[in-house]
Amino acid sequence: NIGLGWQGPQILVYQNFLYVFVEEELSLSTEVFYTRSTDGGQAWSPMMMISSDDNFNSEWPNLDGGDSLNVFAVWNDFKYSPYSWTGDIFLRCSTNGGSFWAAEDSLTIEHRAHISDIQAQSDTLHVVWDDERLEPDSNNVELFYRMSTNIGATWNPEERLTYAVGWSRDPSLSITNNLLHLVWDDDRNDTAHIGIQDVFYKQKGLFDVGIEKT
Secondary structure, three states: OOOOOEEEEEEEEEOOEEEEEEEEEOOOOEEEEEEEEOOOOOOOOOOEEOOOOOOOOEEEEEEEOOOOOOEEEEEEEOOOOOOOOOEEEEEEEEOOOOOOOOOOEEOOOOOOEEEEEEEEEOOEEEEEEEEEEEEOOOOEEEEEEEEEOOOOOOOOOOEEOOOOOOEEEEEEEEEEOOEEEEEEEEOOOOOOOOOOOEEEEEEEEOOOOOOOEO
16 A cells, blocks of 8 residues: 555456556545456556546546456546536546556546546447536536547547436446446435435437437
């Protein structure tokens, strides 16, 4: 343990390959680290920093691989943000089982993102995140989405997924039967403001442009 502690571990498994991502508290920031096993967990590689050691927090990693040796990691990064509580969604990709990683790519520019999730199928990547950009002074949080069909080389424009007063946050994605499924926490029905949240759901066909069905 070269830092002050580990937080929020995430694991991805493909055949005998295991990938674990964690947040590590360094002396001046929190960064995202990664280790892998190529023999089903018998031996592990040394911890490698995936985010940049730049004294700006990198938090809340999520990952997916799409049933291949590809590994895609997203997290919230504060390096470009003027705000202390929101940042941008960053991505790093490996197409050879984690031996080599492409450079960081920022998927947002508004600096108002929180938590993200990613799902991959073949060359197509789906990324969703919660975001405060619309009404930052009234605690309105909505979900946004981007898709890439070439392993992150280029990305479709952002798409807004939720339209409700209050917080739509903590999104989670899954893929099955040619459908992309999305769930999230939502307090739109908490008219009494007593802390009640509901789980909401949307889906889209993998070959559709946007997430349509609620």
